[in-house]
Amino acid sequence: MGSTCVRIAIDAMGGDLAPKEIVTGALRAREELGVEILLVGDPEQIESVLPPKTNMALLEIVPSEGAVGMEEEPLTAVRRKPKSSINVAMDLVKQKRADAVFSAGHSGAAMASALLRLGRLPGIDRPAIGAVFPTMIASKQVLILDVGANVDCRPKFLEQFAVMGSVYSQYVLGVNEPKVGLLNIGEEDSKGNDAAVRTNQMLRDNNRVIFAGNAEGRDVLSGDFDVIVCDGFVGNVLLKFAEAVGEIILQIIREELPQGLQGQLGCAILKPNLKRLKQRMDHAEHGGALLLGVDGICIIGHGSSQAPSVFNAIRMAKEAVDNQVLQRIQSQDQSLQRESS
Incomplete structure (x- = not known):
């Protein structure tokens, strides 16, 4: 779909049912939504759940090392594991190689990684x-x-x-x-x-x-x-x-x-x-929740996300990109930067 194709970085290792359900939902999104999918995680595990003879058009596997566990303190783990799947996925957005990121892993880690790597939008004190x-x-x-x-x-x-x-x-x-x-x-x-x-x-x-x-x-x-x-x-x-x-x-x-x-x-x-x-x-049916206020489109999914949830989360991310949510929020700077206590 050329340069207009929306690219979504997927934390393939995040979530209770990763990577199979995450990959299955992502492949469906590629087919039905026409988005480019960047699967971030252990290449061997990801390839093991890909259907035989998978068409690799609009699909890329991006290697990472490990994932943040649900039992880990998010900020500490994000800093200690710079090459974890959530960090690599966020870096793809920061580097403009992806337009949005989705993770069904540790929600605290996703937010910490987004803040450290993407930063807040101007005028925003706290993301929501x-x-x-x-x-x-x-x-x-x-x-x-x-x-x-x-x-x-x-x-x-x-x-x-x-x-x-x-x-x-x-x-x-x-x-x-x-x-x-x-x-x-x-x-x-x-x-x-x-x-x-x-x-x-x-x-x-x-x-x-x-x-x-x-x-x-x-x-x-x-x-x-x-x-x-x-x-x-x-x-x-x-x-x-x-x-x-x-x-x-x-x-x-x-x-x-x-x-x-x-x-x-x-x-x-x-x-x-x-x-x-x-x-x-x-x-x-809604797929996930949008982290508003960071300088990138970030969708946080439920830890037990199955393929339909992943598909809907990617659809949500695509809609946010297509409708220029970040740019429209930034245009509200006058209101967001009000001096109030």
């Missing part, structure tokens, strides 16, 4: 991990950030998250005028702790976002908001809870369907509806 959730409105999604990068957040960090989230929502998720909410314990502007009250006022004063007010927990999936900001502690709890609820609902539906011939007939009738339900609720 943004995750897309389904809502009660069938065609609508909500972007929540931060879901794990920053346990504690100052008001100006949350303000920056709102600006970055609005850019992503508008240009990748296709929302014309994204409505931003601040996750809080009540709708009133005076609710919450001191940081929440100050953030509320800063968002109201920021003309780069459309602030729709505080969002209570029950509002998260209502569809009333397009972007919701919170600190990474609360966001990560929310993310894991939502994933568990989705899995429980799908499991209950499977268990409660009638057995035997009646159940088979019912499943046949409901199959299109059940498929759409799974697509809306299953976190695997």
Whole structure:
């Protein structure tokens, strides 16, 4: 596809099911999305899971040495293992040999590597991990950030998250005028702790976002908001809870369907509806979370990512590149560099 082909660096050694599921999802993305894939990892292990007589067009294996284990302290491991798969993948983006990177490995290591090798965008104090959730409105999604990068957040960090989230929502998720909410314990502007009250006022004063007010927990999936900001502690709890609820609902539906011939007939009738339900609720359908605020497109996948999740994560990365998310966030410098405490 010439010079316009998007190139994605894949940490083939990261994740519980690496490298097989990672490679399988990446190959599917190459075929269906037309992206160039750079598989980073142990060449022998990668080649062992490639299908026989694999066409190597738009496919390259980039050698690395080892991976960061889930039990390792991320920053220490990233510095101690400069040639690990996540570091080599990040270097490909830094060197402009790749347009984006995906890893389903240690999320802390992915963030540490991105910060050390890619650096932050101008005007960004802290990067944030943004995750897309389904809502009660069938065609609508909500972007929540931060879901794990920053346990504690100052008001100006949350303000920056709102600006970055609005850019992503508008240009990748296709929302014309994204409505931003601040996750809080009540709708009133005076609710919450001191940081929440100050953030509320800063968002109201920021003309780069459309602030729709505080969002209570029950509002998260209502569809009333397009972007919701919170600190990474609360966001990560929310993310894991939502994933568990989705899995429980799908499991209950499977268990409660009638057995035997009646159940088979019912499943046949409901199959299109059940498929759409799974697509809306299953976190695997979204593929991963975007690390916003670093100078490169970086998608962090679930540790248990299977091939469909990897495919969707690569699709997400391609959309971010195609829609020039980094350049659009940088264009918001005036807002991002506000002097606020």
